[in-house]
Amino acid sequence: MSDNVPRTIAAPLLKWYDAHARDLPWRARPGANAPDPYRVWLSEVMLQQTQVASVIPYFEKFTARWPSFEALAAAEDAELMAAWAGLGYYARARNLLACARAVAARGSLPETEAELLGLPGIGGYTAAAIAAIAFGQRAVVVDANVERVVTRLFAVTAPLPGARPRIRTLTDSITPDARAGDFAQAMMDLGSTLCTARAPRCLACPLREQCDGFATGAPEMFPVKAAKPAKPQRYGTMFWIERAGRVLLVRRPAKGLLGGMCALPTGPWADSPPGLADAPISAEWRMLDEQVRHGFTHFNLDVALAAATIPEHTDAPQGEWWPIAEIESAGLPTLFAKAARTFGRMHA
DNA sequence: AAAGCGGGGAA
DNA sequence: TTCCCAGCTTT
Known part of the structure; x- marks a missing residue:
């Protein structure tokens, strides 16, 4: 026809x-x-x-x-x-x-x-x-x-x-x-x-x-589609900072990836695992054995998880201290919700 | 015109 | 795993 x-x-x-x-x-x-x-x-x-x-x-x-x-x-x-x-x-x-x-x-x-x-x-x-x-x-x-x-x-x-x-x-x-x-x-x-x-x-x-x-x-x-380029692999570290039963959450910048969302602190994503290079505070970090893997539209991300407990009344970066028991209701995007569940298992 | 931007379900 | 989906905005 x-x-x-x-x-x-x-x-x-x-x-x-x-x-x-x-x-x-x-x-x-x-x-x-x-x-x-x-x-x-x-x-x-x-x-x-x-x-x-x-x-x-x-x-x-x-x-x-x-x-x-x-x-x-x-x-x-x-x-x-x-x-x-x-x-x-x-x-x-x-x-x-x-x-x-x-x-x-x-x-x-x-x-x-x-x-x-x-x-x-x-x-x-x-x-x-x-x-x-x-x-x-x-x-x-x-x-x-x-x-x-x-x-x-x-x-x-x-x-x-x-x-x-x-x-x-x-x-x-x-x-x-x-x-x-x-x-x-x-x-x-x-x-x-x-x-x-x-x-x-x-x-x-x-x-x-x-x-x-x-x-x-x-x-x-049908439809015929143009070939897609392979997704690059990127790496990062997420930081779980505990103080008196609460964990530090930050708000991401309004523009860019996950813009405006509530999140755990991270450094910028990198082409190789950055370790503790971008830690928001100096602390005795414990690296979790388990990592979080997440696929975005345009790259795949592997995130290492670092945890530290700091004494009450210790100074810390700007953010909100969220009760760990209620972390599920914090409104975290999936990448951070996955990480929070992993940190939660560390507690158990 | 091209790049940046999530997440979950299906095969 | 990979592919796909009731696209828009910014550069």
Whole structure:
């Protein structure tokens, strides 16, 4: 089938969606009114580079605690960062708060893609998704699911990310004027449940007859992606400083890796194990046998663990002394939560 | 245009 | 292990 011929994709896809849509907490219930723009916005930000199953418990927690833009705008930075801990990409949490405050100040969430794009944390995908899903506008919504579905439908052999403009044009060509929001969500549900990355279930797919990728006999070959460079290995040391049953926590700089998050003290990451070179205080350090290994998007990290107990009333670096028994509730990102559990076993 | 930025689930 | 995911911001 030629790429130049518009296909009837939307009608069979929407019919499938009406029967098989996933029941997700930010979607309007069948027969209900339009979805709440606050919930659509919050879910879309949480879903950036994050799978649905990971988002749901955070979405439930956030909407229970902050049910509106106004409520979220009144939150403290530190409590929001702690509530986001574990979800990753922490710049999203900082932008979420800035966006909530901007929306509360102007009265409501804008309804056009162009205005939405001007808000913190809202880029091309999220602006289109909100405009379509929350406000019923026709918008071309392209996420990783849509990229996969479209490159299969049209057997796009050009590799990502270079093929993005072509994919956007193809998506535009199949996006309907009516129910654009449902269409976008239907594409995502299809990509998530049938047109999956590794083993697509083409026999259950409502678009099988129109799919060039299925016709090739190897739809799982799409999308083609450019080769990725190997991740570098980096090293660091984390410092557990105990004083009178409490441990020293610091807040990381607002920008950069894990920016704005509560953390154990560390030195900078290095190309070889730095040992105690960056220790925040002079003390009798004990090195733990166990290390913590953590994978980031762009490098792998091995962290050595150093522990010291200092007498009460001893001077120490700036930070917060957190009760060791309650360390689980400190709102540490996963790297530091893993380390804290390891230090905890040292105690036992 | 390219780089920086987390974490968890699936295969 | 590796791959992947409802991307955005900064340089």
